Amino acid sequence: MAPTDATAPTAGTEWWRSSVIYQIYPRSFADASGDGIGDLPGITARLEELADLAIDAVWLSPFYRSPQKDAGYDVSDFRDVDPIFGSLADFDAMIERAHSLGIRVIVDIVPNHSSDQHPWFQAALAAAPGSPERERYVFRDGTGENGELPPNNWESVFGGPMWTRVTEPDGTPGQWYLHIFDTAQPDLNWELEEVRAEFDDVLRFWLDRGVDGFRVDVAHGLIKAPGLPDFVQSQEEASMGGGAATQSPYWAQDGVHEIWRRWRRVTDEYPGDRILAAEAWVYPLEFMARWVRPDEMHQTFNFGYMEAPWDGEALRQVIDDSLETFGAVGAPSTWVLSNHDMIRHATRLSLGEDAPQGHGVGPETPGLPDIEEGIRRARAATLLMLALPGGAYLYQGEELGLPEAIDIPGDARQDPTWHRTEGERYGRDGCRVPLPWEADRAAYGFSSTGETWLPQPGLYGVLARDRQRGTVGSTLEMYRDALRLRRERGLGAGAIAWRDAPAGVLSLDNGGVRVIANIDGAPVKVHGEVLVASSPFDGDLLPPDTTVWVRAAE
Numbered sequence: 001m002a003p004t005d006a007t008a009p010t011a012g013t014e015w016w017r018s019s020v021i022y023q024i025y026p027r028s029f030a031d032a033s034g035d036g037i038g039d040l041p042g043i044t045a046r047l048e049e050l051a052d053l054a055i056d057a058v059w060l061s062p063f064y065r066s067p068q069k070d071a072g073y074d075v076s077d078f079r080d081v082d083p084i085f086g087s088l089a090d091f092d093a094m095i096e097r098a099h100s101l102g103i104r105v106i107v108d109i110v111p112n113h114s115s116d117q118h119p120w121f122q123a124a125l126a127a128a129p130g131s132p133e134r135e136r137y138v139f140r141d142g143t144g145e146n147g148e149l150p151p152n153n154w155e156s157v158f159g160g161p162m163w164t165r166v167t168e169p170d171g172t173p174g175q176w177y178l179h180i181f182d183t184a185q186p187d188l189n190w191e192l193e194e195v196r197a198e199f200d201d202v203l204r205f206w207l208d209r210g211v212d213g214f215r216v217d218v219a220h221g222l223i224k225a226p227g228l229p230d231f232v233q234s235q236e237e238a239s240m241g242g243g244a245a246t247q248s249p250y251w252a253q254d255g256v257h258e259i260w261r262r263w264r265r266v267t268d269e270y271p272g273d274r275i276l277a278a279e280a281w282v283y284p285l286e287f288m289a290r291w292v293r294p295d296e297m298h299q300t301f302n303f304g305y306m307e308a309p310w311d312g313e314a315l316r317q318v319i320d321d322s323l324e325t326f327g328a329v330g331a332p333s334t335w336v337l338s339n340h341d342m343i344r345h346a347t348r349l350s351l352g353e354d355a356p357q358g359h360g361v362g363p364e365t366p367g368l369p370d371i372e373e374g375i376r377r378a379r380a381a382t383l384l385m386l387a388l389p390g391g392a393y394l395y396q397g398e399e400l401g402l403p404e405a406i407d408i409p410g411d412a413r414q415d416p417t418w419h420r421t422e423g424e425r426y427g428r429d430g431c432r433v434p435l436p437w438e439a440d441r442a443a444y445g446f447s448s449t450g451e452t453w454l455p456q457p458g459l460y461g462v463l464a465r466d467r468q469r470g471t472v473g474s475t476l477e478m479y480r481d482a483l484r485l486r487r488e489r490g491l492g493a494g495a496i497a498w499r500d501a502p503a504g505v506l507s508l509d510n511g512g513v514r515v516i517a518n519i520d521g522a523p524v525k526v527h528g529e530v531l532v533a534s535s536p537f538d539g540d541l542l543p544p545d546t547t548v549w550v551r552a553a554e
């Protein structure tokens with residue numbers, strides 16, 4: 001399959017203002033070695049199939065050396081590839097192949113914490129309290145009579161206390177260290193120049209290897225309020241971060257911004273528009289926009305669209321607020337519907353409003369989704385999203401309409417959230433299941449041996465890429481059509497003009513395309529030539545849960 005014209009990189013500079021970036025979750029994308037875990041050679045071998053989607057870039061979740069306690073977000077060497085994913089030579093081959101197909105490559109970087117197996121942390125454990133080795137992390141004496149209680153009351157995002165007590169080298173119970181996430185992910189001390197200099201160097205290491213930018217993990221973390229005051233975060237905010245509006249002492253401290261300005265100076269040393277994209281779960285949007293001021297990052301994930309209820313008015317509000325707020329700081333808005341931390345949108349959109357957000361769903365989740373309704377809504381939401389100006393993010397498998405995998409047995413689940421809450425929260429495994437490529441092959445083509453690190457639901461066979469490619473009306477063909485049109489008509493760099501529409505229906509024009517999204521309204525008459533539809537549509541009355549693009553009247 002030869003790349004088509006539609007795969008050429010976005011012309012001109014500042015490509016990131018209108019880009020479509022496809023998230024690859026390496027563990028679950030394609031497994032060339034056959035051990036059941038995806039790897040870099042697997043990605044290289046499948047890149048051509050992504051070029052077929054007219055995306056601008058891929059973002060790879062971490063593939064660095066890691067004990068994999070949090071699926072690679074626990075990094076023990078920031079400058080090497082974990083053997084389960086391949087080698088640095090495999091990385092070089094992957095990036096070369098991507099660039100030859102006109103696809104840029106963004107890598108994840110995880111500055112808030114390292115793995116507990118990182119040499120720095122091992123050195124800290126072996127050193128004495130107060131030593132320079134301990135200074136690189138956040139060690140404190142405990143409270144209580146003998147230091148047997150944690151230094152404060154903070155709760156880890158994954159459940160349980162945010163502190164773990166160490167045994168000192170002499171065998172006595174000792175200090176405690178801070179970890180916003182799992183015990184295996186000690187927070188680094190970003191007050192220290194040595195930590196800052198180390199990450200400047202890590203950035204340069206990957207920039208020198210040709211990466212086009214970084215997705216910055218937990219970009220609202222890093223700096224903690226002086227004195228580490230007690231604080232209780234609401235359950236909802238605790239789900240993946242959030243919380244800036246609540247004056248949290250560990251999220252969104254002002255001090256993070258000087259770090260991002262410093263990183264921006266590093267990326268600006270390199271030619272070719274290298275970018276920084278923040279994962280910063282902070283609210284409200286005006287606050288989030290601080291991460292993308294002109295001298296900070298280029299993009300931030302705007303999770304507002306993803307978190308909006310399935311309600312026409314709410315979606316319009318999010319779109320307007322996002323364009324206005326990011327526009328006010330000169331940054332593009334981004335749009336996201338799914339990622340490796342959230343319930344896949346083909347499932348999430350048919351769960352009621354009380355659905356657990358970001359905690360995963362399982363067989364006992366009340367009001368389990370209607371698969372048909374979920375996929376209809378997911379496609380409608382995507383088609384609306386792809387018509388909006390700014391940067392769009394796609395998460396691997398959403399172009400196949402994959403639903404969340406719900407029936408994962410407890411002993412197969414791997415997310416630390418599941419283990420740390422003793423099964424109370426399902427965690428994120430359900431959106432991380434290995435992709436189906438070919439319906440008739442072992443593991444649906446994910447791995448040659450049939451091994452998969454998480455079990456694949458039978459439905460994934462029906463939804464395999466080879467079943468959908470070329471099939472009129474499939475989810476994959478809808479994505480292909482929409483992405484091609486988005487590029488051809490420059491929708492990402494366009495501007496929207498709202499049109500009057502009945503309640504529950506959104507209608508807008510952008511770049512010669514008229515978008516009509518019937519979210520939750522009555523069936524509505526559509527005029528004009530249909531360019532792409534989210535569900536089969538007879539060209540007359542558009543039912544709810546359906547979006548169409550029609551040629552706008554000249």
Ligand code: NOJ
Binds near residue numbers: 070340341
């Ligand atoms: C956010 C990442 O997206 C998530 O997967 C990870 O568990 C945490 N950061 C900790 O690194």
